[in-house]
Amino acid sequence: MGMVMGSERHQFELVPAPVQQCSIRIDKEDIKFSAGHFTLFADGARERLHGHNFKVSAVIATRITSHGMAFDYNIIKRAMRSLCEELDEYVLIPERAEALAISHAGRSVVIRYGEDEFRLPADDVKLLPIRNTTVEELAIYLLGRLVEMEAWSARWGVSEIALEVSSGPGQSAQCRWKSIGA
């Protein structure tokens, strides 16, 4: 029975259309990774090497099935946690940063930026296909990896995924993937 509205003579029932579209939001404190990085600025300045607890969250636009449920969101939680685990406790180096010269020497990675040189154990470094270790580039990278992991639109009618990376409370970047098919 929908909500009855209107005057005595013109009563009508506001029957909610069957809701088909909904968004699943995953924003959990433990979906995060601790990593070292430095940001390269357009004026040539570079931050000192430091670290953050980067937090990752996502909003997935999808459809509700006749079963009264979208896809099992544990699937996306597992995928997000797995991606965070890959980056946890590494120094994240942007392989596509034109201003960085990256080479390998024995068991070390050597990163040169102008006169500066970092020589780090290779086991402590994660070279990422990004242009700068910023929340923006990390969000784009992680979203791309997440989309590769599942055939979201084909399997569950997911129409959009917005993924957000935060480097601390109140500062983050969000990027979006839209499915062509769904």
Ligand SMILES: Nc1nc2c(c(=O)[nH]1)N=C([C@H](O)[C@H](O)COP(=O)(O)OP(=O)(O)OP(=O)(O)O)CN2
């Ligand atoms: N557009 C962006 N700008 C900046 C980024 C970024 O990723 N995208 N990152 C940085 C630095 O990495 C900097 O470390 C950001 O962290 P910071 O502001 O120091 O973080 P705090 O949590 O310490 O914030 P406070 O405001 O200092 O408390 C800079 N710019």
